[in-house]
Amino acid sequence: MDLIQQLTKGVISGVQELYGEAPDSGKVSLSVTRKEFEGDYTVVVFPFTKLAKKKPEQIGEELGQYMVNNLPNVSAFNVIKGFLNLSVEDAYWINYLNSISKQEHCYGKQAINGRKIMVEFSSPNTNKPLHLGHIRNILLGWSTSKIYEAAGYEVQKVQIVNDRGIAICRSMVAWQEFGNGETPESTGMKGDHFVGKYYVKFAKEFGEEYKEWQFSKQAEQAYATKKKEGQSEEDFFKAYKNDYFNEYSVLGKKAKDMLLQWEANDPAVRTLWKKMNSWVLGGFDKTYDSLGVEFDKLYFESDTYLLGKELIQKGLEMEVLYQEDKRVWTDLENIGLAKKTIIKSDGTSTYTSQDLGTAQMRYQDYGAEKVVYVVGDEQISHFQGVFEILKRLKEPYAEGLYHLAYGMVDLPTGRMKSREGTVVDADDLVAEVIEEAKKGMVQRGEIADLPTAKQAALFKTIGLGALKYFILKVNPRKRMVFNPQESVDLQGDTGPYIQYAYVRCKGVAKKAQEVNMSLAKGYAALEPQEKVVIIQLFQFPATIQEAAKDYDPSLVASYCYDLAKLYSKFYNDMPILKAESAPAQAFRLLLSKVVANTLSTGMDLLGIEMPERM
RNA sequence: GGUCCCGUAGCUCAGCUGGAUAGAGCAGCUGACUUCUAAUCAGCAGGCCUCAGGUUCGAAUCCUGACGGGAUCACCA
Secondary structure, three states, X not given: OOHHHHHHHHHHXXXXXXXXXXXXXXXXXXXXXXXXXXXXXXXXXXXXXXXXOOOHHHHHHHHHHHHHHHOOOEEEEEEEOOEEEEEEOHHHHHHHHHHHHOOHHHOOOOOOOOOEXXXXXXXXXXXXXXXXXXXXXXXXXXXXXXXXXXXXXXXXXXXXXXXXXXXXXXXXXXXXXXXXXXXXXXXXXXXXXXXXHHHHHHHHHHHHHHHHHOOOHHHHHHHHHHOOOOOOHHHHHHHOHHHHHHHOOHHHHHHHHHHHHHHOOOHHHHHHHHHHHHHHHHHHHHHHHHHOOOOOEEEEHHHHOOOOHHHHHHHHHOOOEEXXXXXXXXXXXXXXXXXXXXXXXXXXXXXXXXXXXXXXXXXXXXXXXXXXXXXXXXXXXXXXXXXXXXXXXXXXXXXXXXXXXXXXXXXXXXXXXXXXXXXXXXXXXXXXXXXXXXXHHHHHOOOOOOXXXXXXXXXXXXXXXXXXXXXXXXXXXXXXXXXXXXHOOOOOOOHHHHHHHHHHHHHHHHHOXXXXXXXXXXXXXXXXXXXXXXXXXXXXHHHHHHHHHHOOHHHHHHHHHHHHHHHHHHHHHOOOOOOOOHHHHHHHHHHHHHHHHHHHHHXXXXXXXXXXXX
């Protein structure tokens, strides 16, 4: 039985025996003792005062005595005000360390439980390269997948590629008009950047066209007839851009025509579309590869956007949906949302109907009991709506759907804006953090003796470690500020700090020769710096469980940081190789080994690799 | 305006299933490398936990209401 359960049970039976009534297990508050007090675990006795009709101090004394007498692992206690501090036998911790050392890299992970979960993340549009916002999405999705794997699930990682629609048509038109047949190969550009260039080109050309048009008679007329009261010419034209695109623009018409031709399956358009998409996807693959992520399956919006008909029919029959003025609607007022169009009056699909259909299809494909959608928090109500409709349709998978909504990534100067060119490109960022790691490492000179290829691999490990940790340590729910300078910091609460602790563990292990590890069992009296490390190790499995339950990788990040910090302190204070006795040396080496394994398992859950040297 | 999220040190963030004197990192200052890698460790300084009520033996944490910031309220995705 788990130590925590043991102590909790002990408290319950103690209170029952002493005062004649058992408290609810919910009233037993057991936490790690604050470091300024003696003891390992603290029980708050205030909740028992009513039951016992005694003063907290007295209850503490009596209960403490009971615990020491009746629980094999409790060696001592002390009472301060209403707090009962229990000390656990050193032998228990030493045994515990021994037992988890045998689990190697399995420690903390649950056995496979046969349950399936699907995690959808990244899900980019195929008209421009990935940026910092995608990086947060990708890291969250990847880490959530790893955490669920560790929690015993079978995980399928998927993305839905938004590969159709007017946006990609803009890039296509621009390439046709201004591209002169150049390709990623001919220019040496990465495919996604190449296509993105034409997306920007379109915006620019369109902008100029629009500006020119503003001096025309048509524009004058539009302003005269459509302006709102008191609206200045400038404000009007700012707001009118979309209408201009749809009604007057030459380029806009070309893009819209292309979309129609695409929908009509025009062979030439489809060929161009496929070509440009393959360029973009090729570019994305390189970015994913540099981030160390991969997917089990890709869904394409071009295949899924017509799905959902069957569910809509079912919805109409079940009266979950209804028909009115040629559209199909649903009423979501009971969950605080407005009525929503599910099928447009021309019979075509909407975002909602697509997501309904996709959910059903994926359930048929894979049969996951849980599906996590990693999507920005601006889409919270969309997913609330989709999930609610599926629940009303009594779809078997509806209860297991979860929207992992994360906040936007801001820069110190404020929000990223493509119009102002402040969008941080994913590839640039990755290159930058690696470069920064390189600078630091070259300066330190620790790895100068390694071959160039190995050095380059280490630069990447450290640089990406810094970037990933920087992003994942923040609670996903929160909007976060991304400071490029701080993200490449290598000191303090950072990925490299944790990697460094790992390198130290490995370093002492390497230097220790022929140590009989079984001597560790003979180590008798734990130093405080040693005990706190073991207690932290003890929390690891529970941390993973909690991170899975909350869909929150930041819990794992701060766990790893805390462990690294405690180990660093221990490393600083205690001699390992020159320990005072053979058992002490064996024990400390064993501790270092388990810390290394745990840090490496934990950081792997964040998608961060560990270096052997740095 | 309705709904949802956020508000903790100069900055970036932990802590939020109620518990002891609210924690880290960065930035600032001070100490520790002839000893397992100092990307480290130790210390100083820095707080009306946005505000006001309420519940409680006890509130940063729960409830209500303000205030500030953000998101969202399309036949777009």
